[in-house]
Amino acid sequence: xxxxxxxxxxxxxxxxxxxxxxxxxxxxxxxxxxxxxxxxxxxxxxxxxxxxxxxxxxxxxxxxxxxxxxxxxxxxxxxxxxxxxxx
Numbered sequence: 001x002x003x004x005x006x007x008x009x010x011x012x013x014x015x016x017x018x019x020x021x022x023x024x025x026x027x028x029x030x031x032x033x034x035x036x037x038x039x040x041x042x043x044x045x046x047x048x049x050x051x052x053x054x055x056x057x058x059x060x061x062x063x064x065x066x067x068x069x070x071x072x073x074x075x076x077x078x079x080x081x082x083x084x085x086x087x
Contacts (some may be wrong), residue, residue, distance in 0.1 A: 024066045028057045035079060044087045051083055 058072040
């Protein structure tokens, strides 16, 4: 455990950021799973709506510096390709 006051503060900040990052990543993964479930069930219209939700979650993650913007774009492109192949 840190003894210096500034090091203790940095540990607290790191833990807070870690919790926030974990929450954002979990939201992204959950929305992707919902999209893929709708796609596998054959609900194309519902999948389109969920794809818009996934896009907003990914952009939110990039704005918070949780995910790199190119990684988010790559995921979005792959999901859009899946939707286009299904429809």
